[in-house]
Amino acid sequence: MGKNIESNLANTPHFNPLNPQEFRKQAHEMVDFIADYYQNIESYPVLSQVQPGYLRANLPQNAPSLPESLETSLEDVKNQIIPGMTHWLSPNFFAFFPSTVSTAGFLGEMLCTCFNSVGFNWIASPAATELEMLVIDWLADMLKLPKSFMFQGTGGGVIQNTTSEAILVTLIAARDKALDVDGSGNLNKLVVYASDQTHSTFAKACKMVGISPRNIRLIPTTIDAGFSLSPIQLKAAVEADMENGDHFHHDVDPIKLLAGVAKEHGMWVHVDAANAGSACICPEFRHHLNGVELVDSLSLSPHKWLLSGLDCCCLWVKNPTALVKALSTNPEYLRNKQSESDSVVDFKDWQVGTGRRFKSLRLWLIFRTYGVVNLQDHIRSDVGMAKIFEDFVRSDPRFEIVVPREFGLVCFRLNPDETFGSDYTELSNQKLLDWVNSTGRVYMTHTKVGGIYVLRFAVGATLTGDNHVVAAWKLIKEGADALLKTV
Amino acid sequence: MGKNIESNLANTPHFNPLNPQEFRKQAHEMVDFIADYYQNIESYPVLSQVQPGYLRANLPQNAPSLPESLETSLEDVKNQIIPGMTHWLSPNFFAFFPSTVSTAGFLGEMLCTCFNSVGFNWIASPAATELEMLVIDWLADMLKLPKSFMFQGTGGGVIQNTTSEAILVTLIAARDKALDVDGSGNLNKLVVYASDQTHSTFAKACKMVGISPRNIRLIPTTIDAGFSLSPIQLKAAVEADMENGDHFHHDVDPIKLLAGVAKEHGMWVHVDAANAGSACICPEFRHHLNGVELVDSLSLSPHKWLLSGLDCCCLWVKNPTALVKALSTNPEYLRNKQSESDSVVDFKDWQVGTGRRFKSLRLWLIFRTYGVVNLQDHIRSDVGMAKIFEDFVRSDPRFEIVVPREFGLVCFRLNPDETFGSDYTELSNQKLLDWVNSTGRVYMTHTKVGGIYVLRFAVGATLTGDNHVVAAWKLIKEGADALLKTV
Incomplete structure (x- = not known):
């Protein structure tokens, strides 16, 4: 037959x-x-x-x-x-933020799409797993992370899609570690700490994993302290909770002192350095990661400032076992000798999903065809342009810088006449922003810091040059002229 | 200055x-x-x-x-x-499973990478949001889903990265809806039901959202019933739980009767049709979705059988409000007139992450440049090849089909001599599989169904033609010849 x-x-x-x-x-x-x-x-x-x-x-x-x-x-x-x-x-x-791209990132993405390898475990595509392990160690080395975060040391890293996912899986690992969870119900007693400047995705992730909004402590920050989290306030908040016998997870921004406070209480400390972290490949910015050796995990998104295009967020952990314990699956149809012998990494156990793309090709081509030197140059050039814009703002008495500039983001506002009150100032800035954006020639957005409505000028789109910053400032001034004339 | x-x-x-x-x-x-x-x-x-x-x-x-x-x-x-x-x-x-690709999918991905639009909300890229809304309605129409799942009706859909994420966000929406959650602690009383054939990612998702493994009811299935979930057993399990006053979430496979049982108890019913769902664009397979009008949500991955390449999973919900309520964020820096006026969809509130790629371009180019007719042809051709392989297996008395074939997957095994016992049979099949895979000429995997070790022959890689199926079968027979001779 x-x-x-x-x-x-x-x-x-x-x-x-x-x-x-x-x-x-x-x-x-x-x-x-x-x-x-x-x-x-x-x-x-x-x-x-x-x-x-x-x-x-x-x-x-x-x-x-x-x-x-x-x-x-x-x-x-x-x-x-x-x-x-x-x-x-x-x-x-x-x-918003610059989401940087590059020819090398594009080419890497083409290769990734070409192979369409579904690298959930090692055997499903050994090269996909091993290249990711390699480039994530390369990036750790570029950032001068300690060996405790590297596969070459005692830790390891993984490419997530976005910061939100990196935070989500870290929270789950931290939650399960804290509870040694088996559904014992102590979830209600878990408390997480973060600065009130933390990305909204953090509160969302907490809600997703079942941590009650009541148990999220957003420590207030102030404009005078540059909106950085105060170790003293953190300590006070933690100790208030300790009296009630709670457990803790933690998420911080400036590192060394805060990690000290957190570690005293056995908390998991995660550093989300989504954007600015990339700058730490330059020696002059590396001090922002001082103390990283004390934390448990770190995330950073090359799709923001390292030219990879969406979506590519690197997460490093000191203790991969905690992550794997929280996220592993072992269905029969994926069982294989290499996984069972524990001689390989199966990245499905480091993330939400099962299937995953061969994204490391992008980072690999970026690092190799540009070299560290060009990537540093690119960071410095963006910071340089932000400085130029900051100087423009400072040179015009109708404007003010609201938050001290670091890296590529300038938070500023029109401050026409304080005697009219803060509502009037906010309205003027809204009007200015709407006018600028309606021209289609520049796009900026706003935010509020410490209750103050500010305009955000985020420098760093891949194709932006000094001339674009100059032209944007001219347009903003033009808008201010028109606005203040009408008033 | x-x-x-x-x-x-x-x-x-x-x-x-x-x-x-x-x-x-x-x-x-x-x-x-x-x-x-x-x-x-x-x-x-x-x-x-x-x-x-x-x-x-x-x-x-x-x-x-x-x-x-x-x-x-x-x-x-x-x-x-x-x-x-x-x-x-x-x-x-x-x-494993075929992850299908296509020239059109590749070109769509190139465009997506080209624009690198970060479409978290409408304003950040109106075309990205609106094209996604359009193509997900197109696909709903191709599948003859009721209007209650369409933006053109009262529901809507969204592209997730993978099935795991689709299940995760659905579980969260169902959980929060069931609890009307505010951290009241009833999470411990939530129970979920699924067949024991359900993908391991389901149990993982439950664990991620804080549902205790003790509260996952995997209803046993049998080989005689073709491993489909029995409405009678589901009803019995649910009623046993009801006596204890619990709440419910639910995840099912064959739909109509099961949905009836679930709806009696106000459960959220999700259908994961990751792979086979795509076949329902052909009228002769559409009956597999009969009853879908009764469920709350449905997921299906075009990266499996609709040529999109990784990663692209479509999720439809009848009640987008439940999803948005569970997943929305409203940080100041993303606020804008269109979102506040509620006249637009902001897809960040339908998913885990904030940032998201312009993936609908892939589906759009696939649907337009191939047309529904060619996509149906492609599904039928794969099923036809699986039938050819099934007939080969049936034609050789040393082999048997273990699970009735549906769609493109043939589960079979070598059954040399039952008198040697089941361990011997399993070992023989393991040996045969290892031999076939070691040639590098064919790659198959295995699984266990109802405790039986079976070989999986999953037909449908984009470039596979009849000749490859014929050659694979020849190789498998060659392996069996050698193995049975040595014995």
């Missing part, structure tokens, strides 16, 4: 979605399309000016039954999609 | 990691590298034959200080990385 079936096999050609010739042709077309986009990027409004619902009104309501040409789709990208984009890669993008 | 600074700006060229000319040149090189890889893919052993630690021994121990050429890195990809890869795209890959 086998033979019959074999000889009867229909040899009719069927739909082949990965014909190498077609791939080659169309991928070359796409490269040119993208290179053209980069060349023309300044011609688009950086903040999209479309209205909610614009896209559905302009595209078909259902998937087509029959295939359409690639060209038709690319026309829609040009005419429908690009006009609705906020261009994060525009050199005039100063909003 | 402003003027001084402006005129003094150094105009020296600095490191530019996204020079469009260099990008164009190098990306074209990479396209050719990748197209060559696809053309030569059958020349590589599908399962890598390297030993743990092989890569570190062959690459530099630190990142270089100075840049190296792209060519040097590509040489290392060829000589060091590719030999250590398990080639998921090989047409001879029948292990």
